[in-house]
C-alpha cells in the first residue's frame with residue numbers, strides 16, 4: 001500500500017520536482033527561478049492544505065475572500081471628519097487589478113449614514129413639470145427594459161487633500177474616492193418619457209431617502225442622455241452602502257450627483273441651488289472668483305503599484321508598473337509612464353476592456369535597475385484632453401479649491417523598494 005500523503009513517498013517527490021521544473025522553466029525568463037535553486041520548502045514539504053480535507057461546499061453560503069486577503073479593505077482617515085455617519089472611506093486601489101471594483105471594496109461617502117431600506121416599502125416618485133406624475137415600486141422598475149453599463153464614480157473631492165502639496169501616503173488615500181462598477185438598471189429617459197417631460201422642464205432634482213434627503217440638480221439633456229436608475233452592481237443587488245435598492249448613475253460626472261437610495265425626481269425649469277449644493281458645483285479660484293457647474297470629472301490617472309502601500313518587495317529586475325486612468329469625457333486613448341520624474345516618457349500598454357467613462361487599466365513592464373525612480377503617469381482621453389501637472393493645475397486654478405484635482409501624481413521609489421508620495425518641481 002502506498003501512502004499518498006507521505007512526503008517520503010519517492011514517486012510523489014519525483015512528481016513534485018517535475019512540476020516545479022516545468023513552472024520554473026516558464027518563469028525563468030521573467031523572475032529567474034530562484035525558488036528551485038534554494039530547495040524551497042514550499043516544494044519539498046507537504047503542507048496541511050495538501051494533507052487534510054478542505055471546508056465543505058456550504059461553509060460560506062455567501063463567499064468571502066481568502067483569509068490571506070484580510071488586509072484588502074476600505075480604509076478611512078480618522079482626522080478627516082468628526083463622525084463616521086457623515087464621512088468617507090477609500091477604495092484600496094493598490095490591491096486591485098483589472099477595471100472592476102469588487103462590491104465590498106467600493107469607497108463609501110455618506111452625508112447621514114447608509115440607509116437600510118426595505119425594498120417593498122421603497123417608492124420612486126416623478127413629478128413637477130411632467131404631464132403625468134408617477135410613483136413606481138421596485139416591482140414596477142424591475143418590469144422595464146434594462147441596460148448594462150460599466151462606469152467609474154469619482155467624488156469631486158478625490159485627491160482634494162493634495163492641492164497644496166504631497167500629503168497622504170498611499171494611492172488608497174490620495175486617489176481612492178473612485179470605483180468602477182458594472183451596473184444593471186433602467187435608463188432614466190425611460191421613466192422621464194413615461195411621465196412626459198414638458199418643454200419647460202430643463203432640470204431634474206433627484207432626492208435620496210436617507211436622513212440627509214440629499215438633492216442635486218442635473219440638466220435635462222444629461223438626464224435624457226446616459227443617466228441610469230441602477231438596482232444591480234456587478235451582477236448582484238446594490239449594496240446598502242451604495243444606495244440599495246436604487247441609485248442614480250450619472251456617467252462621467254462628479255459623484256455627489258449620483259444620488260443613492262433614490263426616492264424622488266422633480267422636473268423643474270431652473271436648478272435648485274441650495275446653499276450647501278452650490279459649493280458642490282463650485283471650484284474657488286485664487287482671485288476669489290469661482291468656477292461653477294464643473295460636473296465632468298476630467299482626465300486623470302494614477303500608478304497603483306508600486307505605490308506607498310505597495311512597495312517593491314522583490315529587488316531589481318522585472319517589475320510590473322500598473323495603474324488606472326479615466327475621464328468623464330469618454331474613453332482613454334493613451335497613457336504615458338515616466339520613471340524619472342517626467343524627463344522621459346514611454347507609452348504604457350492599455351489592457352482590458354475600454355468602456356465609455358470607465359476605469360482603464362494600464363501596464364508598463366519595466367526592467368528595474370535598482371536605482372531610485374520618480375514614477376508618474378499621464379493620461380490622454382478620446383477628446384484629446386491631456387492630464388495636467390499639479391503645477392499647471394495650480395497656475396490655472398490656484399489652491400483654494402479641494403475639488404477636481406486631476407494633476408499628475410509622483411511616487412518616489414527608493415533603492416530599497418519603499419515608495420513615498422512626493423512632488424518635484
Ligand code: MTE
Pocket residue numbers: 106107108109110111112153154155156179207208209210212213214241242243254255256257258259260261
Ligand atoms: N446620495 C445620498 N442619498 N446621500 C449621500 O450622502 N453622497 C454622494 C453620492 N450620493 C450621497 C449620495 C457623494 S458626495 C458621493 S461621492 C457618492 O454618492 C458616493 O457613492 P458611493 O458611496 O457609492 O461610493
Ligand code: CO
Pocket residue numbers: 109154155156157255256
Ligand atoms: Co462626493
